[in-house]
Amino acid sequence: MEWSRSDTLALAMHNCSHCHGSGLRLARKGALSPCNCVLRSIFRVCYTRFVRCATQEKHLSKISLEPSLGRKRPGTWGRKDEEYVADFCLIAQRTLDEEEHRLFRFHFLLGADWRLCSRKLGLDRGSFFHAVYRIEQKLGRVFRELEPYGLFPLDEYFNGPSRFPDKPVPRATLAARDIARPAHLEFPRVCEPGTRAA
Numbered sequence: 001m002e003w004s005r006s007d008t009l010a011l012a013m014h015n016c017s018h019c020h021g022s023g024l025r026l027a028r029k030g031a032l033s034p035c036n037c038v039l040r041s042i043f044r045v046c047y048t049r050f051v052r053c054a055t056q057e058k059h060l061s062k063i064s065l066e067p068s069l070g071r072k073r074p075g076t077w078g079r080k081d082e083e084y085v086a087d088f089c090l091i092a093q094r095t096l097d098e099e100e101h102r103l104f105r106f107h108f109l110l111g112a113d114w115r116l117c118s119r120k121l122g123l124d125r126g127s128f129f130h131a132v133y134r135i136e137q138k139l140g141r142v143f144r145e146l147e148p149y150g151l152f153p154l155d156e157y158f159n160g161p162s163r164f165p166d167k168p169v170p171r172a173t174l175a176a177r178d179i180a181r182p183a184h185l186e187f188p189r190v191c192e193p194g195t196r197a198a
């Protein structure tokens with residue numbers, strides 16, 4: 001995936017000392033790569049949604065119809081919130097190494113703060129926060145770059161990509177709408193000089 005400014009600008013930190021708010025950095029061979037502040041933002045957006053999906057009342061979870069890619073196959077019904085929770089955990093498990101995943105479970109899934117994690121995992125405060133940053137950056141990138149369906153943008157995950165543009169409204173329908181406009185909403189007619197109002 002090639003990252004562009006439109007992918008990163010809204011997610012970058014304005015006061016980032018690496019990208020100065022643009023969200024892009026020059027990598028080797030002149031290629032552009034996303035700044036770590038962008039990757040962490042992506043992770044945090046996905047994580048906030050994960051917490052919401054995982055902690056909401058079960059009756060709030062909706063069943064939704066997912067359109068199928070093929071023309072002839074019908075769409076399938078799914079529980080998007082539950083799928084999202086499962087995908088989030090599964091991607092983390094696949095992406096992180098064993099040590100990182102242990103910290104991920106303690107801190108992000110079980111909600112342990114740095115004191116508790118430090119005691120359990122034998123880390124000092126600095127190493128804990130460095131590891132958390134590394135995890136956020138690693139997962140933020142995978143959430144966005146994963147093919148064919150990443151977790152981010154959330155809108156595309158939950159509602160599907162807008163591959164099919166809305167059908168344009170035929171001109172005839174537009175004209176009919178114009179005719180149907182109530183008379184009291186019409187602007188008064190302006191008379192041309194030399195003619196009389198009807």
Ligand SMILES: [Zn+2]
Pocket residue numbers: 012013016017018019020021023024035036037038
């Ligand atoms: Zn940055």
